[in-house]
Amino acid sequence: MALLYGRRRVGKTWLLTNLWDDGRAFYFTASAVTPEQNRRRLVSEVAAWTGDTLHAEDYPTWRTVFRLLLALKPERPIVLILDEFQYFGANDEDLHAVTSELNAAWEGMRSSDRPLLLVLSGSATRTLSALDSGSAPLYGRLSWKARLEPFDYWNAAKMAPFEELRDRARVWGIFGGVPRYLAPIDPSRALGRNVADLVLSPHGEVRLQVETAIHQEQGLRETTQYLGILDAIGAGRTELSEIAGRAGLDHDTGFRTKVERLVDLGYATKGRRFAATTTSPWRYRLADPAFTFHHTFVSRLETALEVHPPLQVWKASVRPHLDTYMGHLFERIVEQAYYRLAAEHNLPLVQEWGRWEGTDRSRRSLEMDLVTRLTSGGMLTGSIKWTRRPVGVGVHRDHLRDLTRLADSGHRWAHEALEGDSILLYASAGGFRDDFRERA
Helix, strand or coil: CEEEECCCCCCHHHHHHHCCCCCCEEEEECCCCCHHHHHHHHHHHHHHHHCCCCCHHHCCCHHHHHHHHHCCCCCCCEEEEEECHHHHCCCHHHHHHHHHHHHHHHHCCCCCCCCEEEEEEECCHHHHHHHHCCCCCCCCCCCEEEECCCCCHHHHHHHCCCCCHHHHHHHHHHHCCCHHHHCCCCCCCCHHHHHHHHHHCCCCHHHHHHHHHHHHCCCCCCHHHHHHHHHHHHCCCCCHHHHHHHHCCCCCHHHHHHHHHHHHHCCEEEECCCCCCCCCCCEEEECCHHHHHHHHHHCCCHHHHHHCCHHHHHHHHHHHHHHHHHHHHHHHHHHHHHHHHCCCCCCCCECCCCCEEEECCCCCEEEECEEEEECCCCEEEEEEECCCCCECCHHHHHHHHHHHHHHHCCCHHHHHHCCCCCEEEEEECCCECHHHHHHC
């Protein structure tokens, strides 16, 4: 028994319907109707797949339906896929009863050497991830469980293989990694034209997907409040009190629950600066670059996009600011690249990728793009630059100067990062000048 879950549009259905092409897989997608309607339709589709004459009234309970499924084609290996499994129950309590019936049918199977794979899948991430919790009927039953995440920069670029590497990075920074948002891109056309037609245009396919994503999530009530929270985070509000103020919501338990729900669904993420205490406030940002771009540009330019051609708005109001926008997103690309290349290049293992921002003892602001502790105990720090031209050795000197400022301000980790055996990492979208390479 396996469990696959993830937010909508991330590609679960496409994946499950394309893994097996030899006729061994039975695939059923439940709908947002009553469980009784789904049960009857499931029996009907089993009949169509097997060619047998089956009547829904002969299978009046979920246990009888599950027994029917698990006994299908006993002479050969089969795969049973039950997608949008959350619709098998009217609510979480009802779904608990359904999984109890599934567990009973699973336990009652006669031992067989026939390989059988039962895949439960769905987009209600919190509900599905709890199917094997300690009190759940399926606890201990799953042989495999995974959350399907959006693509990283590398696989996003494979879906939109523009010739210029910088454009491939921009693809992830603008469209994100959700396959549904990447699929309409035409790499034979200029990136700007793709963005104008798909993301900026009021009728753009990707824009419409982003604007309706929250409305499509099962179980979310008061969707306008969720949208307000996303808009506030997209506008640069990072702490809960700031987000609540920007969204015009009370900073109460209900508000905090909504923010955490957005984190669970993968629309937002939270973190603390490196070496922060557990009492330090969480800082939130949008997890999906498609939403970051939407709230950074599309929402702000909504009126202009109603009256001006999208390509004109791209050229006048988006493209001039794109390098600034890509700065922080390039830091996330470098993080993804580090994990992707770690084994191949024997890179030191990090405990948790982080950054630092704050002030030194003179109250001057300071940001450090990369600060993390290695699993071996040492420090790894560095600088990440989304530049058009190669950077020189001055980037290295500036980084050591900033570490010294922080060390003098009492940050012990900065002292450690200045020690001779500490690791330095520099990433530059524009490459490095010869003086930098010689110093390295």
